[in-house]
Amino acid sequence: xxxxxxxxxxxxxxxxxxxxxxxxLSIFPFYWMIxxxxxxxxxVITGKITPGTAxxxxxxxxxxxxxxxxxxxxxxxxxxxxxxxxxxxxxxxGFQIYRDKAKTxxxxxxxxxxMIPLATTMVPLFKMFSTVHxxxxxxxxxxxxxxxxxLIFFFRxxxxxxxxxxxxxxxxDGLNELQIYIxxxxxxxxxxxxxxxxxxxxxAWNNYMWPLIVMQNQxxxxxxxxxxxxxxxxxxxxxxxxxxxxxxxxxxVVLFFSQQKKFIEGVTGSVK
Numbered sequence: 001x002x003x004x005x006x007x008x009x010x011x012x013x014x015x016x017x018x019x020x021x022x023x024x025l026s027i028f029p030f031y032w033m034i035x036x037x038x039x040x041x042x043x044v045i046t047g048k049i050t051p052g053t054a055x056x057x058x059x060x061x062x063x064x065x066x067x068x069x070x071x072x073x074x075x076x077x078x079x080x081x082x083x084x085x086x087x088x089x090x091x092x093x094g095f096q097i098y099r100d101k102a103k104t105x106x107x108x109x110x111x112x113x114x115m116i117p118l119a120t121t122m123v124p125l126f127k128m129f130s131t132v133h134x135x136x137x138x139x140x141x142x143x144x145x146x147x148x149x150x151l152i153f154f155f156r157x158x159x160x161x162x163x164x165x166x167x168x169x170x171x172x173d174g175l176n177e178l179q180i181y182i183x184x185x186x187x188x189x190x191x192x193x194x195x196x197x198x199x200x201x202x203x204a205w206n207n208y209m210w211p212l213i214v215m216q217n218q219x220x221x222x223x224x225x226x227x228x229x230x231x232x233x234x235x236x237x238x239x240x241x242x243x244x245x246x247x248x249x250x251x252x253v254v255l256f257f258s259q260q261k262k263f264i265e266g267v268t269g270s271v272k
Contacts, residue, residue, distance in 0.1 A: 033242055036243075037246045085193060088147060198256055205223070207222075208225070
C-alpha cells in the first residue's frame with residue numbers, strides 16, 4: 001500500500017513539475033516583452049531580461065500616429081467581429097437546424113475553401129475593392145472577413161447539441177424564425193458566441209497582410225502596420241518596439257481573460 005502511495009505521490013510531483021515548467025515557458029515571452037519595454041535597445045539586443053529604467057524614454061519616443069492606429073484597429077476589429085458573428089452564426093444555425101439534402105454538399109464546398117491560401121486571393125480582392133472604391137476604408141478592411149468557412153463550421157458543429165425541441169416549442173408559441181434566433185438560440189449558445197467573438201477579434205486585430213494592401217493611406221493604418229514600420233529603418237529601437245507591442249497586446253489580453261470561462265465552454269461545445 002505504501003509503495004502505491006509513494007508511486008502516486010511521485011507521479012503527481014512529476015506531473016505538477018511538468019505543468020509549472022510549461023507555464024513558465026509560456027509566460028516568459030510576455031514577461032520578456034514587458035521587461036524589454038523598460039530597457040534600452042542595446043539592453044534588449046544583449047538579452048537583458050530584467051526590468052530597466054528606460055520606460056519613460058521609450059514612452060517619449062512613441063510615434064505620434066500610435067493613438068490613431070490604435071483607434072483604427074479597435075474600430076475595424078469590433079465592426080468585423082459584430083458582422084462576422086451575426087452572419088456566420090445565422091449560417092451555422094441554418095446549416096444545422098433546417099433540413100435540406102443539398103446543405104451537406106454546400107458545407108463541403110465551404111470547407112474546401114479553407115484549403116485555398118489567403119495570399120492567392122489578395123490580387124483579385126484588391127482589384128475588386130479598387131473597382132468599387134473601397135480602398136482606405138473601414139468596409140474595405142472588414143468585408144473579406146465577414147463570412148469565413150471556419151466560423152460557419154464552428155457554429156454548425158456547436159449547434160449539433162442544440163435542443164431542437166426548444167425551437168419546436170417556440171414555433172408553437174408563435175415566434176417567427178428571426179425571433180427564435182435572437183430570443184432562443186443566441187442566449188443558449190452564449191459560450192459559443194463568446195469563443196467565436198474572441199477568435200474573430202484576435203484575427204482582425206492581428207491582421208497584417210490585407211490591411212497592408214487595402215489601407216494605403218497612413219491615416220488609416222492599424223497597429224500591426226505601425227509596429228511593422230518601426231523595423232523598416234536602418235536602426236531599430238527595440239525598447240520602443242517592445243513597448244508598442246506591449247500596448248498592442250492589451251485589448252486581446254483583456255478580452256480573453258474577461259471571457260476566459262465562456263471561451264473554454266464554447267470551444268468544448270458546451271450549451272447552456
